[in-house]
Amino acid sequence: xxxxxxxxxxxxxxxxxxxxxxxxxxxxxxxxxxxxxxxxxxxxxxxxxxxxxxxxxxxxxxxxxxxxxxxxxxxxxxxxxxxxxxxxxxxxxxxxxxxxxxxxxxxxxx
Amino acid sequence: xxxxxxxxxxxxxxxxxxxxxxxxxxxxxxxxxxxxxxxxxxxxxxxxxxxxxxxxxxxxxxxxxxxxxxxxxxxxxxxxxxxxxxxxxxxxxxxxxxxxxxxxxxxxxxxxxxx
Numbered sequence: 001x002x003x004x005x006x007x008x009x010x011x012x013x014x015x016x017x018x019x020x021x022x023x024x025x026x027x028x029x030x031x032x033x034x035x036x037x038x039x040x041x042x043x044x045x046x047x048x049x050x051x052x053x054x055x056x057x058x059x060x061x062x063x064x065x066x067x068x069x070x071x072x073x074x075x076x077x078x079x080x081x082x083x084x085x086x087x088x089x090x091x092x093x094x095x096x097x098x099x100x101x102x103x104x105x106x107x108x109x110x
Numbered sequence: 111x112x113x114x115x116x117x118x119x120x121x122x123x124x125x126x127x128x129x130x131x132x133x134x135x136x137x138x139x140x141x142x143x144x145x146x147x148x149x150x151x152x153x154x155x156x157x158x159x160x161x162x163x164x165x166x167x168x169x170x171x172x173x174x175x176x177x178x179x180x181x182x183x184x185x186x187x188x189x190x191x192x193x194x195x196x197x198x199x200x201x202x203x204x205x206x207x208x209x210x211x212x213x214x215x216x217x218x219x220x221x222x223x224x225x
Binding site: 095 | 114143145150151153154155158166168203211212213214216217219
């Protein structure tokens with residue numbers, strides 16, 4: 001069965017302290033791996049799509065990378081406004097449903 | 111366009127009552143998705159539409175749940191005979207058929223509390 005897991009469940013960082021979030025997946029053929037940000041009480045906001053191992057995408061202080069079994073979201077010199085839950089998701093085909101992981105709750109302390 | 115909208119934003123109902131939620135997607139988006147999310151979990155897929163056709167429904171979804179998308183525009187999600195376990199945030203999202211299925215735009219959600 002297709003599955004997405006994320007670690008850690010929660011992460012507290014000091015402002016400026018870089019770190020990485022992990023997304024591990026098992027799927028019978030990957031179409032795309034997606035990262036979302038979700039603020040409390042709001043719907044998720046799309047960040048990145050990754051298609052193949054070795055691919056990288058960047059946006060401000062965030063960089064997402066992909067291997068055959070994992071994806072990482074690297075956060076460089078985070079700021080308090082980066083505090084949110086980060087969700088990883090995947091699809092098998094362009095017509096398939098999207099499966100979300102449980103998320104990592106990130107808190108950045110000033 | 112102001113994005114995906116959902117109504118109501120909050121709903122409190124008594125166990126056994128029926129509830130209906132509405133989702134208005136981004137106007138040019140022909141795919142529409144419904145998800146359920148509980149505290150500490152990611153969105154759980156319920157069903158999705160391409161235009162007015164319901165293409166997939168989660169096998170975890172009981173027969174008390176039904177969704178429609180008449181004319182391929184707005185969508186409604188109805189829960190009959192609500193149970194306390196139905197308490198959750200119900201999220202709607204939309205996307206373009208020509209885009210990636212994971213590049214979805216989410217609404218703010220409807221928070222359901224069943225007492």
